Amino acid sequence: MCMPLPGTVQPEKMESYANGAKFDCLLFDMDDTLYPLSLGINLACRKNIQDYMLNKLQIEESQVPKMCLDLYREYGTTMAGLKLIGYDFDYDEFHASVHGKLPYEKLKPDPVLRSLLLSMPQRKIIFTNSDEAHAATVLEKMGLEGCFEGIICFETLNQKNPGDTSAGDGSGKRVLCKPSLESMEAVVEIAKLDPKKTVFFDDSPRNIASGKAAGFHTVIVGSSALVAGADVALESIHNIREALPELWEAGGDHAVDIRSAAVAETTVLA
Numbered sequence: 001m002c003m004p005l006p007g008t009v010q011p012e013k014m015e016s017y018a019n020g021a022k023f024d025c026l027l028f029d030m031d032d033t034l035y036p037l038s039l040g041i042n043l044a045c046r047k048n049i050q051d052y053m054l055n056k057l058q059i060e061e062s063q064v065p066k067m068c069l070d071l072y073r074e075y076g077t078t079m080a081g082l083k084l085i086g087y088d089f090d091y092d093e094f095h096a097s098v099h100g101k102l103p104y105e106k107l108k109p110d111p112v113l114r115s116l117l118l119s120m121p122q123r124k125i126i127f128t129n130s131d132e133a134h135a136a137t138v139l140e141k142m143g144l145e146g147c148f149e150g151i152i153c154f155e156t157l158n159q160k161n162p163g164d165t166s167a168g169d170g171s172g173k174r175v176l177c178k179p180s181l182e183s184m185e186a187v188v189e190i191a192k193l194d195p196k197k198t199v200f201f202d203d204s205p206r207n208i209a210s211g212k213a214a215g216f217h218t219v220i221v222g223s224s225a226l227v228a229g230a231d232v233a234l235e236s237i238h239n240i241r242e243a244l245p246e247l248w249e250a251g252g253d254h255a256v257d258i259r260s261a262a263v264a265e266t267t268v269l270a
């Protein structure tokens with residue numbers, strides 16, 4: 001289970017944004033959004049998924065690459081597709097196998113991003129299809145611990161519960177994940193968001209389209225061109241201040257205080 005969210009909200013912070021600020025929450029995808037696709041983590045992840053399909057699920061080698069891509073396109077993640085078409089495997093084992101061998105050494109501390117995140121007064125939440133262990137490792141490698149109020153991940157949306165037939169470890173089960181509109185609505189409910197006051201950052205055009213359908217203000221990351229449903233395009237997450245200066249426009253005195261405190265904290269850590 002990922003970090004609980006609603007309990008960690010600071011009431012005074014919420015209150016200050018209820019008074020006129022345009023946005024009060026920033027919802028971030030993690031992989032290929034907080035760090036660039038060019039690092040190769042995504043490619044290594046796909047290779048590991050294909051190895052799992054071949055070696056653990058005994059899927060015919062010639063079918064694996066196409067099936068991996070087709071399931072990803074159809075069901076949001078390859079894992080969600082494998083489960084739905086009837087493969088029986090343990091989620092935790094899958095995640096450990098796929099993420100355990102990733103070249104995490106490619107992820108370096110990003111003090112620039114850390115400073116940007118801490119200087120923005122809004123609530124900040126990660127929304128990732130990955131599992132909790134991977135999310136924790138990525139944030140730790142990037143030096144971004146403490147920058148987010150919480151993480152909504154695979155375990156948050158697909159809790160193991162023997163009495164729940166909509167999720168679990170059995171085969172033929174539906175996995176709740178992006179880009180489904182249902183996953184977006186679940187996040188709104190879990191984190192108690194107002195979609196109209198939330199900015200959603202993601203590198204995937206289909207997630208952006210779904211996020212727009214859910215009512216978010218949307219930012220496609222890793223692209224200089226807008227995609228369908230995107231309000232803003234960011235080549236890199238590092239360009240956030242240039243593209244969205246309004247995120248630093250405080251909604252009240254409290255917000256200014258929070259921002260100053262965060263900057264001071266960053267200075268101490270640097």
Ligand SMILES: [Mg+2]
Binds near residue numbers: 030031032033203
């Ligand atoms: Mg991504």
